[in-house]
Amino acid sequence: MSTVRALAQANFARHLEANAYPGRGLVLGRAESGDAWLQVYWIMGRSENSRNRVFVADGGELRTDAANPALVKDPSLIIYEAMLELPGVYLVSNGDQTRTLADVMESGGRFEDALEMREREPDAPNYTPRISGMLDLRLGEPVLALSILRANAADPALTDRSTFRPAPPPPGFGLGLTTYQGDGNPLPAFQGDPLWLPCAGSAQDVADAYWAAIDRENRVALAVKSIHRDGRSEIALRNRFARS
Numbered sequence: 001m002s003t004v005r006a007l008a009q010a011n012f013a014r015h016l017e018a019n020a021y022p023g024r025g026l027v028l029g030r031a032e033s034g035d036a037w038l039q040v041y042w043i044m045g046r047s048e049n050s051r052n053r054v055f056v057a058d059g060g061e062l063r064t065d066a067a068n069p070a071l072v073k074d075p076s077l078i079i080y081e082a083m084l085e086l087p088g089v090y091l092v093s094n095g096d097q098t099r100t101l102a103d104v105m106e107s108g109g110r111f112e113d114a115l116e117m118r119e120r121e122p123d124a125p126n127y128t129p130r131i132s133g134m135l136d137l138r139l140g141e142p143v144l145a146l147s148i149l150r151a152n153a154a155d156p157a158l159t160d161r162s163t164f165r166p167a168p169p170p171p172g173f174g175l176g177l178t179t180y181q182g183d184g185n186p187l188p189a190f191q192g193d194p195l196w197l198p199c200a201g202s203a204q205d206v207a208d209a210y211w212a213a214i215d216r217e218n219r220v221a222l223a224v225k226s227i228h229r230d231g232r233s234e235i236a237l238r239n240r241f242a243r244s
Contacts, residue, residue, distance in 0.1 A: 001170065008173055008196040015195060016213040020191075021046070021183035024094040025214075028133045028144050029174020029199035029206075031226065037135055037142065038174060038199050039092045040210060041082055042222040049073045054243050055221040058234030060085050062092075062223050067241040077121055077128075083225055083235070088138035090227055094131050094179060101132060111145045112163055119159045120151045125186040130180065131177040135227065142168045148177055150189045162193035164194050174199045202237050211238040 015022055027040035043064065045051035052071045053064050062083035066072045072079075080096040091101045097118045104114035110135050121128040129150045136143040144166055152158035166175050175194040180187045199206050207224040214222070222238040 004170070004173060004196055005198075008198045011195040012197055012213060015178065016197075016210070017211055020215045021184050021187070021218055022214070023128070023179035023187065024131065025176055025178035026092050026094065026131055026133050026146075027174040027176035027197050027199070027210075028146065028169075029176075029197070030169055030171045031206075032128055032172035032200050033202075035229065036203070037137075037204060038203060039083060039090060039133065039135065039225040039227070040174065040176070040206065040208055040223070041092050041094075041225075042095075042214060043220045044211060044214060045220045046218060046220040050078060051220055051240075052218050053078055054239045055082070055223050055237050056243075057235040057237055059224065060090075060225060060227075060235065062225070062235055064218075064221070065243065067160075067239075068244045069087065076160045077123060083223070085233065088136065088231070090135040090137075090225070090233070092133045092225075094128075097130050100231040101134070111147070115147050115149060115161065115163070118149060120149050120156075124156070127156050127189070128180050128187070129189050131179060131190075133177070133178040137227075137231075141230060144168055145173070146175065146177055146194050148190060149199075150154075166194060169196075172199055173197070203234075207238055 029038040081098045084102040101114045132147045134145040146164045150160045176197045203224045203226045224236045227233045
């Protein structure tokens with residue numbers, strides 16, 4: 001456990017605290033008390049259009065919305081459902097593939113089946129990866145899945161698809177993906193396996209820690225969802241702006 005703790009702390013310090021632009025990120029984790037599962041999701045932005053957003057929670061579901069509707073230039077990649085629920089299944093993603101995942105899985109399809117229908121985002125030259133996560137509690141034992149859809153290095157018209165099926169993390173830890181490695185023009189896509197990351201304290205503690213870690217100039221909103229053993233869920237929010 002000490003090895004995982006050291007790795008999680010190192011990843012948190014290097015990839016979040018010391019990184020001006022990891023971009024959007026998600027974590028599937030377990031509360032330190034062991035009594036709830038956690039989904040962490042945050043958004044960042046460099047442009048006025050990207051920063052003009054807030055998170056809105058409705059029960060256990062989460063969506064993005066414009067902070068100031070009058071300033072919206074292109075809503076296509078910035079307004080979407082970020083967290084959705086099916087009975088025993090909890091989904092999170094950085095785009096409208098959350099809805100694709102919910103619709104396909106509600107019809108009996110698999111996590112991977114839904115994402116075969118999607119590509120990396122069409123925002124050349126960045127070609128932002130689509131990152132997605134699932135916590136499936138239908139069979140009692142938790143099943144986790146994380147996915148990243150990235151532009152192919154040789155031909156960005158093609159999409160590389162990586163799905164990870166990690167064992168559930170122990171209490172106080174999570175596994176995460178971000179869209180980017182760091183700042184740049186174009187932005188460099190995230191590479192490698194999901195990162196071990198800390199989930200210390202309560203959901204509010206986790207929200208505070210991640211909100212403080214991501215770059216103050218570029219952070220926009222953050223949510224931490226707690227999923228309890230009886231299926232109840234609630235979301236703690238941090239928004240940079242208030243809706244006008």
